[in-house]
Amino acid sequence: MSLHQLNRIIWVILLTAHSVVAQKSYLLRPDRIFDGQEIHENWVVLVVNDKITAVGEAKSIVVATASPKPEIIDLKGCTLLPGFIEGHSHLFLHPYNETTWDDQVLKEARSLRTSRAVVHAKKTLMAGFTTVRDLGTEGAEFDDVGLKQAIQQGIIPGPRMIIATKALIATGSYAPKGFSTDVTVPQGAEEADGRDPLIRAVRNQIGKGADVIKIYADYRWGLMGEARPTFLIDEIKLMVETAQSSGRPVIAHAGSAEGMRRAILGGCETLEHGDAGTPEIFALMKEKGVALCPTLAAGDAITQYRGWKKGIEPEPERIKNKRKTFKEALDAGVTICFGGDVGVFTHGDNAREMEMMVDYGMKPLDVLRSATSVNARVFHQEQLGQIKTGFLADLVAVEGRPDVRISDVRNVKLVIKNGEIQH
Numbered sequence: 001m002s003l004h005q006l007n008r009i010i011w012v013i014l015l016t017a018h019s020v021v022a023q024k025s026y027l028l029r030p031d032r033i034f035d036g037q038e039i040h041e042n043w044v045v046l047v048v049n050d051k052i053t054a055v056g057e058a059k060s061i062v063v064a065t066a067s068p069k070p071e072i073i074d075l076k077g078c079t080l081l082p083g084f085i086e087g088h089s090h091l092f093l094h095p096y097n098e099t100t101w102d103d104q105v106l107k108e109a110r111s112l113r114t115s116r117a118v119v120h121a122k123k124t125l126m127a128g129f130t131t132v133r134d135l136g137t138e139g140a141e142f143d144d145v146g147l148k149q150a151i152q153q154g155i156i157p158g159p160r161m162i163i164a165t166k167a168l169i170a171t172g173s174y175a176p177k178g179f180s181t182d183v184t185v186p187q188g189a190e191e192a193d194g195r196d197p198l199i200r201a202v203r204n205q206i207g208k209g210a211d212v213i214k215i216y217a218d219y220r221w222g223l224m225g226e227a228r229p230t231f232l233i234d235e236i237k238l239m240v241e242t243a244q245s246s247g248r249p250v251i252a253h254a255g256s257a258e259g260m261r262r263a264i265l266g267g268c269e270t271l272e273h274g275d276a277g278t279p280e281i282f283a284l285m286k287e288k289g290v291a292l293c294p295t296l297a298a299g300d301a302i303t304q305y306r307g308w309k310k311g312i313e314p315e316p317e318r319i320k321n322k323r324k325t326f327k328e329a330l331d332a333g334v335t336i337c338f339g340g341d342v343g344v345f346t347h348g349d350n351a352r353e354m355e356m357m358v359d360y361g362m363k364p365l366d367v368l369r370s371a372t373s374v375n376a377r378v379f380h381q382e383q384l385g386q387i388k389t390g391f392l393a394d395l396v397a398v399e400g401r402p403d404v405r406i407s408d409v410r411n412v413k414l415v416i417k418n419g420e421i422q423h
Contacts, residue, residue, distance in 0.1 A: 025070035030080040036373035036386035039403050047393040050419035055387055075397045082385050083130030083394030085375035086350050087293050087339025091117040092140040095345055097305045102176045105139035105188050113140050117147055121158030123348030128396035130417045132159045135214050136167035138188045145209035164214040165205045166190040170230035173221040202242040213243045217252040218259025227256040236266025257281050264290050277325045282332035291335040291378045296356040298341030326360045337378055338371035351409045364406040393419040
């Protein structure tokens with residue numbers, strides 16, 4: 001045997017030894033498992049490195065010969081679920097009763113906003129949300145790209161991020177507003193109109209790192225300050241065609257019935273908010289396979305910031321109407337994505353949206369599906385949202401029965417992301 005061959009054998013042995021040492025293995029033993037679809041009693045989950053390698057009844061999973069021998073984690077009294085997927089987040093925002101949206105965009109340095117976002121990311125993760133769809137930096141340019149990279153590289157803890165970077169608005173439609181016409185005020189998203197500028201803007205955001213293109217199909221720019229459509233249907237179709245060329249979806253902020261209609265017909269995959277939806281609009285969403293992310297908690301929070309004393313005073317019309325339209329969407333069979341527009345309210349309090357979805361008429365089990373397997377499917381995250389062999393080991397254990405009492409999702413006892421226990 002030559003010296004060269006001997007060196008190669010030694011190198012392979014060293015690499016193999018290193019890979020064995022580096023492996024991590026856990027056997028999780030909760031009282032029950034929600035697998036993304038249904039509840040299973042007395043099941044266990046075997047995790048090796050970053051993957052779920054076995055799941056099922058304890059007697060059916062042989063671990064005695066597993067290498068490395070798994071660490072057994074007993075989760076008595078707990079339900080094990082897939083890591084939750086937050087469908088509508090703004091990690092670069094913090095609650096408006098702390099600092100108004102205008103002041104965050106215009107007066108807070110991006111370095112300050114990024115520092116906050118780092119803290120927000122960890123709070124989100126430790127609340128059991130291992131993935132977020134972050135839908136716009138609201139004036140913080142492309143800083144979500146760096147935040148995502150810092151999490152991916154293990155520099156800071158946080159959820160995996162699906163990012164929209166700057167988002168797209170029609171000229172003159174967004175905010176901040178109300179300043180002298182002699183002053184050009186920075187906007188909370190990127191302005192673009194017409195064929196060439198829209199194509200360029202979509203491609204630029206993709207090139208900078210956007211996973212999804214977010215557009216504002218309407219906004220409060222009507223003559224009386226009411227929400228009115230912004231982009232034309234042909235403009236939306238153009239942005240969708242451009243984004244889809246790279247395999248990316250387009251989603252739309254849409255609260256008015258006409259803004260929703262244009263976004264649906266334009267090819268957007270999800271609509272955010274949907275406050276003024278009608279039975280006809282929801283039927284169209286169902287027909288076209290467009291999902292709704294209702295963001296119940298955001299409207300609830302903003303109404304309280306404006307003086308409503310929840311639980312003491314009667315519900316204002318805005319809240320009553322949201323209950324009505326949410327029920328209409330459910331009755332129409334529209335796919336409901338879990339997403340609270342967190343950032344309007346406190347990061348880490350994401351469960352507030354789950355609780356409101358139940359209060360507004362969804363069954364707890366359907367809410368859990370929405371926050372796991374449904375969001376994974378709608379957001380094209382094929383390896384997430386289910387506790388299933390071969391899937392990524394993103395898991396959260398909570399004490400109690402969230403399928404019965406949704407508020408039990410707050411009792412987080414263990415968070416695992418990519419097979420690693422989070423601290």
